[in-house]
Amino acid sequence: MAAVKETVRTVEALDVDKYAHGFVTSIEQEFAPKGLDADTVRFISAKKNEPQWMLDWRLEAFERWLAMDEPDWAKLSYPRINYQDLYYYAAPKQEGDGPKSLDEVDPDLLATYAKLGIPLREQEVLAGVVGAPRIAVDAVFDSVSVATTFKAELSKVGVIFMPISEALREHPELVRKYLGTVVPVSDNYFACLNSAVFSDGSFVYIPPGVRCPMELSTYFRINAQNTGQFERTLIIADKGSYCSYLEGCTAPMRDENQLHAAVVELVALEDAEIKYSTVQNWYPGDKDGKGGIYNFVTKRADCREARAKVSWTQVETGSAITWKYPSCILRGDDSSGEFYSIAITNGRQQADTGTKMIHLGKNTRSRIISKGISAGRSSNTYRGLVSSHRNAIGARNFTQCDSLLIGKECGAHTVPYVEARNAHSVFEHEATTTRLSDDQLFYCQSRGLSAEEAVALLVNGFVREVLQELPMEFAVEAQKLVAVSLEGSVG
Amino acid sequence: MLNIQNLHVAIGEKEILKGLTLDVPAGEVHAIMGPNGAGKSTLSYTLAGRGGYEVTAGTATLNGEDLFDLSADQRAAKGVFLSFQYPLEIPGVPAITFLRTALNAQRKARGEAEMGAPEFLKKVRAAATNLKMDFDMLKRGLNVGFSGGEKKRMEILQMAMLEPHLLILDETDSGLDIDALRIVAEGVNAMRAPNRSMLVITHYQRLLDYIKPDRVHVLAGGRIIASGGPDLAHQLEREGYDRLVAEAA
Secondary structure: OHHHHHHHHHHHHOOHHHOOOOOOOOOOEEEOOOOOOHHHHHHHHHHOOOOHHHHHHHHHHHHHHHOOOOOOOOOOOOOOOOHHHOEOOEEEOOOOOOOOOHHHOOHHHHHHHHHHOOOOOHHHHHOOHHHOOOEEEEEEEOOEEEEEOOHHHHHHOOOEEEEHHHHHHHOHHHHHHHOOOOOOOOOOHHHHHHHHHOOOOEEEEEOOOOEOOOEEEEEEEOOOOOEOEOOEEEEEEOOOOEEEEEEEEEOOOOOOEEEEOOEEEEEEOOOOEEEEEEEEOOOOOOOOOOOEEEEEEEEEEEEOOOOOEEEEEEEEOOOOEEEEOOEEEEOOOOOEEEEEEEEEEOOOOEEEEEEEEEEOOOOOEEEEEEEEEEOOOOEEEEEEEEEEOOOOOOOEEEEEEEEEEOOOOOEEEEEEEEEEOOOOOEEEEEEEEEEOOHHHHHHHHOOOOOHHHHHHHHHHHHOHHHHOOOOHHHHHHHHHHHHHHHHOOOO | OEEEEEEEEEEOOEEEEEEEEEEEOOOOEEEEEOOOOOOHHHHHHHHHOOOOOEEEEEEEEEOOEEHHHOOHHHHHHHOEEEEOOOOOOEEEEEHHHHHHHHHHHHHHHOOOOOOOHHHHHHHHHHHHHHOOOOHHHHHOEEOOOOOHHHHHHHHHHHHHHHOOOEEEEEOOOOOOOHHHHHHHHHHHHOOOOOOOEEEEEEOOOHHHHHOOOOEEEEEEOOEEEEEEOOHHHHHHHHHOOHHHHHHHO
16 A cells, blocks of 8 residues: 555645746737627737628627526536636737748747747758657647748648638638538537637648648647637548648646637548647646636537548646547548547546547447546546437447546546447447556566656556557657656656 | 564554564575465565565665665665566556666666667567567566466566566466476576575475475464475475474464
């Protein structure tokens, strides 16, 4: 028992305050007036020079949002959010139309991304500076995109990768055709709020038959105080195309909670494949549960045509509250969806996360591998739905939910929903809950590993199946993050 | 090498070891035999540094250094190795990763440079071949789905890689058929060296036909009640523990 006690102590002593990305960038910013009304929506739309139809779309969302209630079915408890006490738009101040190249970007901003290890300078990436992965990055700082790399190179093969605010001006027909078709405006409370006030995010279009030549990635940074971040990402993979996309997020340490309500829509057409990975490391709050990000996110993919394939991989280590269910609508015949998840909660963090696999087409397949790890006094819930509709003959799902508990004051919950509306579906569900055993810890220690190294090794073994799904450049990072978020010092 | 003086160990309120004294000089192999509940496993866990075993009196030193001042991982770095009666399964961690992590953790603790991949692989391949282990097995999760015999071989493989000074074999023969027993014993015998001592803990004399001890001790009621040469093991096999235990009482 002593070994476990020791681990529990280590984890308890864990300095959540050691959060590595908790610094604040001191920069002059421009805000929308505090609070939310139709004028706030107009302000944001005007800031982005949006077409009238977009403003109308937002205003309609706002009207609907007013009539909705905040959902309370998740296993989460937090004080009511005062939506009038937030800023809905914050952007680094700039002259005129904004920077034309990185040289015009505020050096403080560049320093911020350098500090976070995000490669923004293509020439450095191309020159192979200290192992910088060859990826295209869209960097979103509070409500605006500050830089997008490799745009030119990508456009040579017809790939569009740009901030969604820019796409609204340059490719309005594409945005209009797909926006809100996967997550409808009033899908849920937070998605509806996002539809009204979303500020920036990434837009990706992969033309038919194109295999995107590099990883695409968006890096979200919340900086400003009392400011919500409402990004919107839309990715369309046209027939026979492929892309792999990664999203990363961090925020400063602040005493008050900050709201993050994002919407991500993926559309995969015939034979297209999208691989979407998230490494979520928002500030989790301190060890007493003070501060931290409220992360209410709606992510959904539509496998709209035959043989489309979408794979979600998420590593969730941050946020005070996580409410997130990346889902797949398997509409096309023979389409498939995958969900690989590692959710780690520590301190006072609460996570209610999982997926929905909606089988509509024939012979659709889905696979869910969820690994939840709870430590400290945290609560970790897997909530998932697998359903097959009347015509989804031959639908197949395999679900595996494993929970690992570290210590005695944390909780793990698994809430699977299964609905089969035809007699020709095969669903398999496996679930395990284990406590990190003191026998295993002692075994590792008797071979020379310190208590911290032993925990890191055991936990990395537990999540290995999912880590393998991440693009290689990020798997190593994620592995470190797993150890750090449980220990504070192991890495 | 290993010197234990008047060792008292309790688990919770219950005293298990009650004044155990033992001296194992460098290069010697000592067998500890005894009936169930004598405190054999308590002795091996206490020496290896498992939590929950409270040393209430006495000392144990390895080459003059007090073991009880050190955590389990520090003891490992000083050369203590316990071969488990029931080796643990570590899902998702390939045996080879585990071995390399452990080896380099020990080297780091001793202030030595980490062993590079080529040297490590060469060494581990050679060790696996000696133990007639399929190298592919090392790529699977440590001990996951291994048979009893495979797990024991894996323990000996770890021992060969970590090159400890004090080897504690806790019921290494349990769960082994005769062929596996021979392979494991050969592996252990190959490690005999002038600067290395072994404590072989076992119920039965059988293992001692393969690993020849220099001394045999009988542990009962938390103390060593008899010591002797290899013949003592044969005597125990014939007569059982009862007479010795009765005499000691």
